[in-house]
Amino acid sequence: MTPGPHEPEGLEKDGLRRFATIWSRAVYPVTQTSMTRAELEDYLHPLAVKLCDAIHEHPFSAAPGREVGVALVEGHCTSPDALPHLLGVIDAYLVLYGRDPANKNLSVEEARARCSRLQHTIAAGFTQALRDRTLGEQEALSRAALAAQTAVEEALHASETRFRAVFNDATIGISIADMDGRIRDANETVARMFGRSVEEMRRRNVNEWVHPDDAPEVWKQHRQLVRGERDHFRVEKPYQRPDGTVLWTNLTVSLLRDPEGEPRYQLALLEDITERRLLHLRLRYEATHDELTGLPNRTLFAERLDRLLSASGGVKRFGLCYLDIDGFKAVNDSLGHAVGDQLLVAVAERLQSCTAGSGHLVARIGGDEFAALVTDPSGPEDVAELARQVLAALATPIGIDGRELSVRASIGIVEGPSGELRPEEVMRSADITMYRAKDAGGNRYELADPDSDARAIDRHSLTNHLPAALERDEFFLEYQPLIRMSDGHVDGAEALVRWKHPVHGRLGPDRFIPLAEHTGLIVPLGRWVMEQAVRQACAWHEQRDAEKVKGAAAEAPLRVNVNLSPRQLHHPDLVPDTVAVLEAAGMAPSSLCLEVTESALIGADEDELKPLRQLAELGVEIALDDFGTGYSNLANLRRLPATTLKLDRSFTRGLQQHPADPVDVTFVEGIVTLAHALGLAVTVEGVETEHQASQLREMGCDTAQGWYYARPGPASTFQHGFAVTP
Amino acid sequence: MERPAWAPQGIDLTVPSVSRMYDYYLGGSHNFEVDREAARRAVEAWPGLPKLMQANRAFMRRAADFAISEGVTQFLDIGSGIPTFGNLHEAAQGIDPHSKVVYVDNDPVAVAHSRAVLEGDERTAIVSADFRSPQDILYSNEVERLLDFDRPVALMLVALLHFIEDKDDPWKTVKEMSDALAPGSLLVVTHSSADEGPKRDGGAGVRDVYRQTSSPLIMRSRSEIKQFFDGFDLVEPGVVALPRWRPETGPESDDPVLLSGYAGVGRKAGSVG
Numbered sequence: 001m002t003p004g005p006h007e008p009e010g011l012e013k014d015g016l017r018r019f020a021t022i023w024s025r026a027v028y029p030v031t032q033t034s035m036t037r038a039e040l041e042d043y044l045h046p047l048a049v050k051l052c053d054a055i056h057e058h059p060f061s062a063a064p065g066r067e068v069g070v071a072l073v074e075g076h077c078t079s080p081d082a083l084p085h086l087l088g089v090i091d092a093y094l095v096l097y098g099r100d101p102a103n104k105n106l107s108v109e110e111a112r113a114r115c116s117r118l119q120h121t122i123a124a125g126f127t128q129a130l131r132d133r134t135l136g137e138q139e140a141l142s143r144a145a146l147a148a149q150t151a152v153e154e155a156l157h158a159s160e161t162r163f164r165a166v167f168n169d170a171t172i173g174i175s176i177a178d179m180d181g182r183i184r185d186a187n188e189t190v191a192r193m194f195g196r197s198v199e200e201m202r203r204r205n206v207n208e209w210v211h212p213d214d215a216p217e218v219w220k221q222h223r224q225l226v227r228g229e230r231d232h233f234r235v236e237k238p239y240q241r242p243d244g245t246v247l248w249t250n251l252t253v254s255l256l257r258d259p260e261g262e263p264r265y266q267l268a269l270l271e272d273i274t275e276r277r278l279l280h281l282r283l284r285y286e287a288t289h290d291e292l293t294g295l296p297n298r299t300l301f302a303e304r305l306d307r308l309l310s311a312s313g314g315v316k317r318f319g320l321c322y323l324d325i326d327g328f329k330a331v332n333d334s335l336g337h338a339v340g341d342q343l344l345v346a347v348a349e350r351l352q353s354c355t356a357g358s359g360h361l362v363a364r365i366g367g368d369e370f371a372a373l374v375t376d377p378s379g380p381e382d383v384a385e386l387a388r389q390v391l392a393a394l395a396t397p398i399g400i401d402g403r404e405l406s407v408r409a410s411i412g413i414v415e416g417p418s419g420e421l422r423p424e425e426v427m428r429s430a431d432i433t434m435y436r437a438k439d440a441g442g443n444r445y446e447l448a449d450p451d452s453d454a455r456a457i458d459r460h461s462l463t464n465h466l467p468a469a470l471e472r473d474e475f476f477l478e479y480q481p482l483i484r485m486s487d488g489h490v491d492g493a494e495a496l497v498r499w500k501h502p503v504h505g506r507l508g509p510d511r512f513i514p515l516a517e518h519t520g521l522i523v524p525l526g527r528w529v530m531e532q533a534v535r536q537a538c539a540w541h542e543q544r545d546a547e548k549v550k551g552a553a554a555e556a557p558l559r560v561n562v563n564l565s566p567r568q569l570h571h572p573d574l575v576p577d578t579v580a581v582l583e584a585a586g587m588a589p590s591s592l593c594l595e596v597t598e599s600a601l602i603g604a605d606e607d608e609l610k611p612l613r614q615l616a617e618l619g620v621e622i623a624l625d626d627f628g629t630g631y632s633n634l635a636n637l638r639r640l641p642a643t644t645l646k647l648d649r650s651f652t653r654g655l656q657q658h659p660a661d662p663v664d665v666t667f668v669e670g671i672v673t674l675a676h677a678l679g680l681a682v683t684v685e686g687v688e689t690e691h692q693a694s695q696l697r698e699m700g701c702d703t704a705q706g707w708y709y710a711r712p713g714p715a716s717t718f719q720h721g722f723a724v725t726p
Numbered sequence: 727m728e729r730p731a732w733a734p735q736g737i738d739l740t741v742p743s744v745s746r747m748y749d750y751y752l753g754g755s756h757n758f759e760v761d762r763e764a765a766r767r768a769v770e771a772w773p774g775l776p777k778l779m780q781a782n783r784a785f786m787r788r789a790a791d792f793a794i795s796e797g798v799t800q801f802l803d804i805g806s807g808i809p810t811f812g813n814l815h816e817a818a819q820g821i822d823p824h825s826k827v828v829y830v831d832n833d834p835v836a837v838a839h840s841r842a843v844l845e846g847d848e849r850t851a852i853v854s855a856d857f858r859s860p861q862d863i864l865y866s867n868e869v870e871r872l873l874d875f876d877r878p879v880a881l882m883l884v885a886l887l888h889f890i891e892d893k894d895d896p897w898k899t900v901k902e903m904s905d906a907l908a909p910g911s912l913l914v915v916t917h918s919s920a921d922e923g924p925k926r927d928g929g930a931g932v933r934d935v936y937r938q939t940s941s942p943l944i945m946r947s948r949s950e951i952k953q954f955f956d957g958f959d960l961v962e963p964g965v966v967a968l969p970r971w972r973p974e975t976g977p978e979s980d981d982p983v984l985l986s987g988y989a990g991v992g993r994k995a996g997s998v999g
Contacts, residue, residue: 076811
């Protein structure tokens with residue numbers, strides 16, 4: 001601000017500048033301005049000039065004081081404490097520093113009086129400005145608060161609209177109930193799920209919605225939630241719909257608390273899982289039932305068996321009938337699978353009729369295997385009774401496509417206390433027992449017994465060890481001599497295989513040959529036996545030649561007999577293998593006799609006989625073993641390539657008595673006559689007494705074998721000779 | 727239950743607000759009785775508070791001067807409070823009329839008032855956001871409209887960080903924000919501290935008052951405050967008591983209370999584009 005035109009420059013200006021300095025120094029500490037002190041001084045200086053001008057103005061007016069008061073407030077000297085400082089400096093220094101040398105008429109007294117009046121108006125202006133400012137700021141603040149609140153309300157409204165939309169349009173059902181269970185709000189989805197209107201839903205109470213199929217913990221958890229002890233829970237819960245159908249939901253209930261933490265509302269989210277549940281049940285049914293017969297399948301059976309066998313199941317005993325249809329394969333093979341399937345369906349129906357209403361589970365385990373599971377039988381007899389009923393039910397022929405099919409079945413029964421056997425042990429025992437029933441002729445039941453099981457398990461273990469035994473050379477041969485009856489000399493020897501088992505010790509062929517036959521190991525084992533036997537025969541030949549030279553008494557066999565199993569007989573390599581063995585040893589085919597059981601040749605057609613015929617043509621002897629035990633068609637005998645009949649020991653047994661059984665005598669005589677008529681030699685087995693031996697010799701038997709002559713033994717025993725005087 | 731970010735924040739005018747208390751300290755009337763009551767108690771516990779606030783205001787002006795002298799004319803002022811005498815935008819635009827200022831505050835009343843005051847101002851804007859959610863600030867419309875982050879920005883955290891508790895890790899947030907800044911940007915910080923100054927109770931009294939407000943007050947040591955400048959080169963004279971940061975005149979009013987606050991300015995390292 002520039003000084004007025006009438007005011008001289010110089011001293012006066014310096015005076016007011018000094019005044020402003022004093023003024024700002026006094027006021028600065030009590031202001032709230034963010035100006036620096038220098039800035040404040042600059043701000044105050046024009047005000048000082050204005051005041052000074054006012055003092056010297058003619059006529060005097062105190063009005064500028066009011067403007068200065070306003071300006072001080074605008075300069076943020078607003079603290080009430082500032083006012084005494086502001087006025088105090090004016091009072092003390094303004095007149096002194098604000099002298100106007102040009103205005104000599106103004107007395108000091110008058111100047112002071114004017115200064116006082118200016119202070120009054122400054123105070124008034126200051127107060128007025130401060131009041132205006134305060135009111136203005138308060139009003140601005142209120143407007144701001146209102147605006148902020150409006151904004152919040154708008155945002156709340158938008159938020160609530162958004163929540164409403166979520167609530168209304170959600171595909172999940174939402175309902176909110178108070179702590180008494182009264183539903184306060186529910187969305188369309190939940191109303192639709194329940195088959196009611198939203199209004200109807202709002203009249204309901206969640207505590208009414210008890211359903212018989214509720215999980216046991218649902219209402220306990222709900223009570224905990226209502227008491228505020230739990231904040232949410234999640235269950236599958238059914239609800240009754242007005243139309244009588246059941247709504248299944250995935251229900252999540254959450255507790256809503258007020259700001260003080262008190263429970264206020266329960267929020268329920270419901271997902272309709274009715275369809276999914278049905279689908280699940282159907283899938284579960286499909287997964288646990290047999291498609292063909294509709295019976296429970298192996299999966300469900302296994303689950304039930306598990307439960308029945310577990311000690312914690314609350315069941316004392318269990319019973320199992322394990323059933324396999326006898327000869328089912330033949331039905332399938334001869335009549336076709338469609339008929340086989342119909343038969344299975346009919347069997348399933350008969351089985352179900354036997355167990356109807358008993359609570360027993362009948363399942364199809366697979367193929368033609370079925371099982372009935374009995375809960376808490378009183379004992380084995382209870383289960384056996386069921387087996388008898390089943391066999392009786394199956395006994396009536398089943399009519400399929402105008403055919404009457406009679407069904408036979410073998411049943412293995414396992415019965416016992418729960419909590420002892422594991423499911424796989426029970427199933428194994430049932431399987432073994434069922435096969436015992438089959439082996440015993442079928443169409444019957446057998447009760448499991450630990451000894452049979454143990455034997456079967458042994459068999460199983462031996463079967464498993466057979467291949468390794470062959471590799472480890474655990475087999476060895478013994479030989480039993482065949483004595484020529486005409487002169488009592490050794491004619492040949494039968495090679496018999498033994499197993500030196502590392503655990504069980506020496507095992508006879510009856511223990512493992514059927515197993516080897518079953519698994520097919522008989523083929524390599526048989527080849528090994530033939531190699532060993534032929535090699536041995538070769539050694540005997542050499543020995544015999546050497547002894548001839550020496551003229552010694554002991555004699556070695558001319559021929560070795562080797563048994564051929566049915567499986568070997570049908571093996572395509574039989575002929576080449578045999579030829580190779582003979583050639584490798586350099587032995588004449590006539591020094592080998594292959595023993596084939598009569599039963600293996602029953603029903604054999606020409607194709608099947610061909611390998612034997614080829615061998616016979618090569619000069620290999622063929623002996624018909626166990627002759628007389630099968631149902632040989634004697635007429636067939638002439639077309640078989642056999643050279644020898646080995647008469648079964650059952651015929652010679654009767655000749656041990658004295659006098660001999662006349663029927664047996666007649667039989668043997670007849671067979672010998674017949675054999676000789678066909679050009680076949682006859683060998684008898686099981687000769688144990690001298691009397692037997694002489695009788696058989698008289699009847700014309702050619703060779704004999706038996707303990708009377710020698711038991712089977714190592715090849716070395718032949719060096720001592722077996723010469724028997726006729 | 728955690729309130730979702732998009733649900734509106736309520737306004738409770740019965741709780742003292744730090745921005746309205748600040749206004750009261752500065753002699754303003756943009757405050758309600760609850761704010762004044764709390765402020766009076768704070769002053770009783772710590773009589774120098776108004777002076778300290780005034781010194782903050784003065785420092786902010788000096789810092790703005792410095793920024794503009796360095797060529798930085800974009801300001802992001804977080805915790806700006808109630809616009810009152812000696813605003814940053816008035817100060818900055820008083821020196822360089824092209825200066826751009828974006829204010830940020832989480833107090834809805836302060837925001838509403840700022841919005842009213844700034845109406846029609848093309849170079850100044852206010853964002854309603856919280857320092858603890860830096861992404862809300864950096865990606866706000868106002869920041870995207872007014873500030874060019876390819877050029878240096880002065881990030882003003884004046885009298886703000888002492889309201890952010892350790893559990894909210896203010897260092898991490900400062901780092902997150904400064905990562906968005908171009909090299910040459912400035913970080914301007916003031917922070918209350920019990921290191922020095924006349925209060926022998928370590929500021930406990932005033933802390934108790936602030937505990938009842940919308941934002942509790944956290945005193946930090948000078949070394950903790952210096953950590954905010956990680957990744958920045960402190961400009962002279964470093965982190966010092968408020969009035970000692972580049973004073974315009976001599977140390978004329980070295981009221982010991984002013985030593986209770988530290989101030990510092992850092993420059994983000996790296997080549998200026």
